Amino acid sequence: AQSVTQLGSHVSVSEGALVLLRCNYSSSVPPYLFWYVQYPNQGLQLLLKYTSAATLVKGINGFEAEFKKSETSFHLTKPSAHMSDAAEYFCAVSASSNTGKLIFGQGTTLQVKP
Amino acid sequence: DAGVIQSPRHEVTEMGQEVTLRCKPISGHDYLFWYRQTMMRGLELLIYFNNNVPIDDSGMPEDRFSAKMPNASFSTLKIQPSEPRDSAVYFCASSLRLGSSGNTIYFGEGSWLTVV
Numbered sequence: 001a002q003s004v005t006q007l008g009s010h011v012s013v014s015e016g017a018l019v020l021l022r023c024n025y026s027s028s029v030p031p032y033l034f035w036y037v038q039y040p041n042q043g044l045q046l047l048l049k050y051t052s053a054a055t056l057v058k059g060i061n062g063f064e065a066e067f068k069k070s071e072t073s074f075h076l077t078k079p080s081a082h083m084s085d086a087a088e089y090f091c092a093v094s095a096s097s098n099t100g101k102l103i104f105g106q107g108t109t110l111q112v113k114p
Numbered sequence: 115d116a117g118v119i120q121s122p123r124h125e126v127t128e129m130g131q132e133v134t135l136r137c138k139p140i141s142g143h144d145y146l147f148w149y150r151q152t153m154m155r156g157l158e159l160l161i162y163f164n165n166n167v168p169i170d171d172s173g174m175p176e177d178r179f180s181a182k183m184p185n186a187s188f189s190t191l192k193i194q195p196s197e198p199r200d201s202a203v204y205f206c207a208s209s210l211r212l213g214s215s216g217n218t219i220y221f222g223e224g225s226w227l228t229v230v
Contacts, residue, residue, distance in 0.1 A: 032217060036221075043118075043205060043221040043222055043224050046219075101162060103159075107156060107157070
């Protein structure tokens with residue numbers, strides 16, 4: 001069975017600082033991995049996804065994530081945080097490439113301080 | 115494309131009343147998903163459809179919940195009777211037939227349900 005663990009339910013950074021949101025997955029088959037962002041009172045928006053091509057994936061808004069099979073990790077990073085990055089971030093793994101079913105982590109709330 | 119469209123965006127109802135949430139997936143998408151989001155349990159998959167057929171409803175909490183997809187462009191999630199613990203944000207999502215590019219799921223903006 002697939003599962004996702006996001007380390008840290010809340011992360012606080014200063015504007016301009018590095019953003020690092022951690023995600024570890026468990027999967028018995030090669031996974032598809034996703035990061036979604038949810039702004040207050042809105043739905044989820046896809047940031048980026050890993051689909052077994054390049055291990056370093058670039059997404060929208062300057063975010064990127066690196067797939068590390070040896071560490072079963074897919075951490076999300078951004079070199080310089082902006083106030084508008086404050087949101088909740090969800091890591092997700094696909095249960096199977098044939099079903100479309102996503103398993104979500106519990107989410108990490110990113111706070112950006114001025 | 116207009117994206118996944120959900121209605122209502124917000125609903126407040128009294129305990130015991132029937133609640134119907136509606137969803138229009140992105141045109142051409144074969145998969146439709148209903149998720150529930152709460153503070154306590156996070157994002158939970160309730161049910162999903164493939165080509166209008168329910169594939170996995172193991173996440174539906176109990177018999178008070180039912181979902182239908184009468185055609186490719188419409189789905190409903192019904193709660194009857196509703197209870198305060200059903201208060202949550204309900205998301206509908208859809209995705210294309212799957213291929214080697216991975217199964218990106220597109221979410222609607224959610225229906226905020228409050229049962230008092």
